[in-house]
Amino acid sequence: MIALLDLIDSMRAFMETGGDVLWVILLLAIVLWSLVVERFIYLRKVWPVQKAEWVSSWANRQDKHSWKARCIREQLISEAKQQLEKTVPIIKMLIGLCPLLGLLGTVTGMIHLFDVMAVTGTGNARAMASGVSQATIPTMAGMVIAIAGLYFSNRIEGRTKDAARHLSDLLKHD
Numbered sequence: 001m002i003a004l005l006d007l008i009d010s011m012r013a014f015m016e017t018g019g020d021v022l023w024v025i026l027l028l029a030i031v032l033w034s035l036v037v038e039r040f041i042y043l044r045k046v047w048p049v050q051k052a053e054w055v056s057s058w059a060n061r062q063d064k065h066s067w068k069a070r071c072i073r074e075q076l077i078s079e080a081k082q083q084l085e086k087t088v089p090i091i092k093m094l095i096g097l098c099p100l101l102g103l104l105g106t107v108t109g110m111i112h113l114f115d116v117m118a119v120t121g122t123g124n125a126r127a128m129a130s131g132v133s134q135a136t137i138p139t140m141a142g143m144v145i146a147i148a149g150l151y152f153s154n155r156i157e158g159r160t161k162d163a164a165r166h167l168s169d170l171l172k173h174d
Contacts, residue, residue, distance in 0.1 A: 104138070
């Protein structure tokens with residue numbers, strides 16, 4: 001229990017060191033990872049059921065040769081792709097936003113540092129180095145989140161494309 005409280009205190013100190021922008025980055029990271037987890041759960045649990053329904057619906061059709069049947073097949077595949085790629089654009093947007101917010105945090109931290117230096121008139125290199133170090137924390141956090149997010153985003157995209165291709169193969173038209 002004490003170790004958990006120490007961990008929480010150290011996390012709070014880290015977040016305060018990075019400034020207000022780091023809290024926004026944390027919020028975006030929570031939303032990003034929630035969406036990533038949701039997509040993986042969807043692909044594992046919901047998608048197989050939906051795919052089976054679409055394949056069954058297509059298999060129960062008498063007419064699979066006409067122009068109308070081909071249009072229905074294309075509609076089923078299109079609907080499946082929409083369901084598969086539902087939150088992928090939002091995930092990509094959040095991945096792109098995290099480093100930009102990190103840079104915003106760094107710029108605001110540097111402005112604050114230079115403002116303090118102008119008021120105090122100090123040229124202390126150690127104090128300045130400490131301030132620069134604190135100002136770059138948001139950029140580091142944004143980049144770490146974005147790099148990890150890119151990996152999982154690419155995995156989700158690959159799995160959705162494979163799933164859509166597999167469904168297209170299952171919905172055979174004569």
